[in-house]
Amino acid sequence: MMKRFIWLCLILVSVSAKAELTIEITQGIASSIPISVVPMKWSGTTELPENIAGIVRSDLERSGHFSVLSPDDMLSHPSELEDVYFRDWRLLKQEYVVIAQIKLNGQDQYQIRYQLFDVFNEREVLTQTLTAKANQLRDIAHRISDEIYEQLTGIRGVFSTRIAYVTTNPMRTHFNLAIADSDGAREKVVMSSKYSIFSPAWSPDGKRLAYVLLEDSGSKVYVQDLATGDKQLVSANKGINSAPAFSPDGNKLALVLSKDGNPEIYVVDLTTRHWIRVTNHYAIDTEPNWMPDGQHIIFTSGRAGKPQIYRVSLESGYIERLTFEGSYNARARLAQDGRFLVMVHQSAKGEPFRIASMDLTRGLLQILTSDTFLDESPSVSPNGVMVMYAAKYNKRSILAAVSVDGDVKFLVPSKSGDVREPAWGPYLN
Amino acid sequence: MQLNKLFALSVLSLAIMGCESTSSISDDSASINGAVIEESQTQPVGDNGSVDVVTEEHAEAVADPLLEQKVIYFGYDRAEILPEFKEVLNAHAKFLVANPQSSIVFEGHCDERGTVEYNLALGERRANSVKSYLVVQGVSPSQLDSVSFGEERPAMIGSEESIWSQNRRAEINYRTAVANY
């Protein structure tokens, strides 16, 4: 039904600060919605601190669900309804038009009013008035993108969410745990170390990050409060302490300990510090991830000889194997609704590592990636539409994203060394 | 290249332990065994230099040349000890049995293929597999310890089999009998 083809287009986004990421769309869908976001009418005399319409345009374009008309190709730049000639926009084959105006409301207080019009039905879909300080204009832009996206696709937008990832220099002697907007802008380093940092995991409220710090004596698990920067050591047992994952209620942490000689899944209550051992097998058990019910955990196990994904019930301890296709299936991450998981997949020994999705009701496996090398660490956006992952591309570690249906792909190459271990944060509200 | 430094080390490290804080112990061992990555990642360069000098001075012709080999390699996604490395491990076992005050930390490492966490576990398997082998050879478990660095501390950086095969390894690091963790 859906005619799909690959088109290449390069978009530079958010080139404001030094260490920010650039997003490069490598594949979109044929049936993306044509939309025009008219440059905002600004009544002030100074230059605006952020190009809101520009941010909205790149947000929508990057989602793959929209094809965005360049302002240069527009016949007019209206900012009021009476200046919107639907016929003109139909001639340009546009289905939706966004117009907006921004004005200064007192000291450092901007007021933005935008309207979304349906060109063919000739009616207004959305009108909103928002106020913001200069440093919030980017948030406002992402919020507008979210609203438009949801109105037109029926899916909640994730432009306001954040991602966590680890950057490192090529010699791997310095590591930064950073968070940024989902478009890579406004990067903020939350932790720096000469030791390797990996497996960052968001708390469900988006206020804390759990991660592993691989010190000389071995791996340790920390939970860090993002607002205060306070770092709490959760686990430093003998052997491996790794792979933290917050429970859906945010009160518990699943992780991997090998203090008994072998990597096993444990669950610790973060307030009572009560530990429960979940698995007990001589093979490797690792990479736990919670099912949305908080009663089951999926994990990687080598118990069948090669790593495969399993699901364990916390109540009964019953373990069920979920993946059968391929020689290497590991680090599964569930979509927020638990309908499907994404994982690192190798179809047979010697074949490339890819990101694959698997429908949990039907067990159907779909390989999503193709252009990158050594694909790792998949993380699903909270709306279940995109998967961000780490990969090698032109001999560097980069982040890349692919839509769950495999139709949209983009790269997030860093300007500052290698980027690894992405973790897509939750909705923030 | 540097012969006989092991015995020297065992003596030396005892001496160092007397005055050095515990935090730099693993650094010392790293520099002595000559692992490139370890050296580049650990801090006090001055310490390393002095240690090396002392090592040379105290070197005595005691040890088996096989003891010089402190890295053994593994097959892809495997943790079994390959036959060609058994002789090396036997030599280390003999030395440890003869020198109960010596102890070893095995570092397990992986190549970059596969997931970070799975490789961390696999690295531990490799370290433990060497450890068990030595226990079977009669070494006291109290002299042996292991730590996994997964794929995080490659010996070489790159993405081809010749590099990967160098990174799938267990490193044997001597230190004193004093447990530091």
Add this chain to the structure above:
Amino acid sequence: MQLFPLTDPRSFGLPVLGSGLIILLVLVLLSTKWMNTEPVITKVPKHINARLVQVKKAVPKKTIKKVKKKKPKKVKAVKKPAPKFKKVVITKKVVKKVEVKKTIKPLVKKKSLPKPIPLPDSDLFSALEEEEQNNNVADLLSKELLLKQADEEQEAIMSYSGQIKALVESVWRTPPSAKHDDELILRIFLVPTGEVIDVQMVTSSGNQALDRSAEQAVWKVVQFPVPKDLILFEKEFRQFKLKLQPSTARL
């Protein structure tokens, strides 16, 4: 590949090709009156039938001419009704439409049997065949024409609704949130030229984005193919409901 078999039996191949081309030409000429899409071409005979029936009420000459042209070629192609043809021509010289009817009938019987109306028809058809043999043609014709009328009208409606649906689907861009089993019904208001003047939501899919995309699709079409026959247009196409499911969208 295709050239070789043609050259071998030249004596047969060329006439067959020639007649085929002529048929095609006629079909193309006729189809230009309707739409340019392929399915229409196959449906042309049905429209001809429909028009014929109306001849009885108000006689547009053009259509009759068309049918006349068409008739003999079809017969050639099918190579069947030689005896019946004679019969009819002899018995009913007077009414041109009847000629047409008779000759086309065998085709209609064989080709459009699956389509027409429920139970009584098959009985009637078999009865009709018997009566034909008895040469009670006059009686038979009135009955038959009534039947045909209903039948053909039905076919015309189906044909146009099919085209309308296909057109909407061809420009319908469903949002990613649409599920395959979603369903919505629109009421579309047209003017006799086929232009859309209004679209109303009758049954929502429950997905606002999907609803909007369907309405948009209708507006995108701008002008729909509708029967030229005003009575039929008023009856069926001035306003009608359109049921849409994302599984049929083409974009």
